[in-house]
Amino acid sequence: MFELSVRLPQSYPFPPPAVAFVTPTYHYAVSTSGSLCLYILRDTWTPNTMIWDVLETVRRLVTDPTADMSLRVWLSELFQVDRDEYMSNAEADAIAHANTAPTNTQGPGQLQQTRADALLRNLLKKTSDCS
Helix, strand or coil, rough: CEEEEEEECCCCCCCCCEECCCCCCCCCEEECEEEEECCHHHCCCCCCHHHHHHHHHHHHHHHHHCCCCCCCCHHHHHHHCCCHHHHHHHHHHHHHHHHHHHCCCCCEEEEEEEEEEHHHHHCCCCCCCCC
């Protein structure tokens, strides 16, 4: 399972939530600290955007990646030139990190969300810098 942290700022819904993987995640659009590079949290955020939409975008990132946004460019490049090696590395990383139980440390303004590691085989695709 992967643990995801969603923190709502006090002035939510005007600024977007802070979304990050708590579980270390081998993915081009997830930084080593767990932060995510998603258009919905940057360029297309509006106060009408629902948390469900954000979580669905994260789910799609993992299950149907497009690699059009990247925080770890070298992972995007590896995926493009050697998909088998990228997938093997992602699978090994998931086995090492994603099989732990969630911490369930929910606090005010925080939602914990978990995803099954069976989805890991589908991590990846496209590339574009998200700085």
